[in-house]
Amino acid sequence: MSLYSVMDIAGSAMSAQNVRLNTTASNLANANSVASSAGETYKARHPVFAPQLQQALQGGPGQSSMRQSSAVGVQVLGIVESDKPLVMEYAPNHPMADENGYIYKPNVNAMEEMANMMSASRSYQTNVQLADTTKQLLSRTLRMGQQS
Structure with a gap:
């Protein structure tokens, strides 16, 4: 696996964590919202991730297990709503x-x-940090070639 593949993997992981942070922020922003029916009530959302390992695996036993050009990263399959029950609160004087x-x-x-x-x-x-370390390793590798 090349150092460039490491950058691709780190990039896909950062993108996936960005989706996770956004859904968490959305959940927290709506945590205290109120609705007058179960159908209108906000439901917590969570991202579903999948490793892209199947795209990187090749052939059967005895063959090279990884393609050189393919990086194994993270894929966001989608965002699902939580199936936990909603909170019902008795508040007859509430306008909603x-x-x-x-x-x-x-x-x-x-x-x-x-x-x-x-x-x-x-x-x-x-x-x-992984991407930064990889960048430093690439830079040092290039400098080694200049010294020869």
């Missing part, structure tokens, strides 16, 4: 209450979202 006096709140757990945000941020930071 339904005919039974209930308001509906999102199924967003702020603690989980903060943990997701910290994890995504750390992962993003790790991949930035």
Whole structure:
């Protein structure tokens, strides 16, 4: 695997973590929203990732296990809504209450979202450091060729 492939992998990972940070920010921004029905209530969203390993694997046993030109990265398959139950709260005096006096709140757990945000941020930071180290290695390799 070349150092350029490492940059592609780090780039795909940073892009995936950016999606994760954006969905987490959206969840936190809507955590305290209120609706008058379950259908209108915001539902927590989470990205689904898949390693792109199948694209990089080649042939069967006995053959080279990785193609030289292909990098194994991360792919965002999509964003799914959480299937956790919504929070129903009895608040008959609330202006958004339904005919039974209930308001509906999102199924967003702020603690989980903060943990997701910290994890995504750390992962993003790790991949930035990986890309920087790779850049330094490429630069040193080029300088070695100049000294000869």
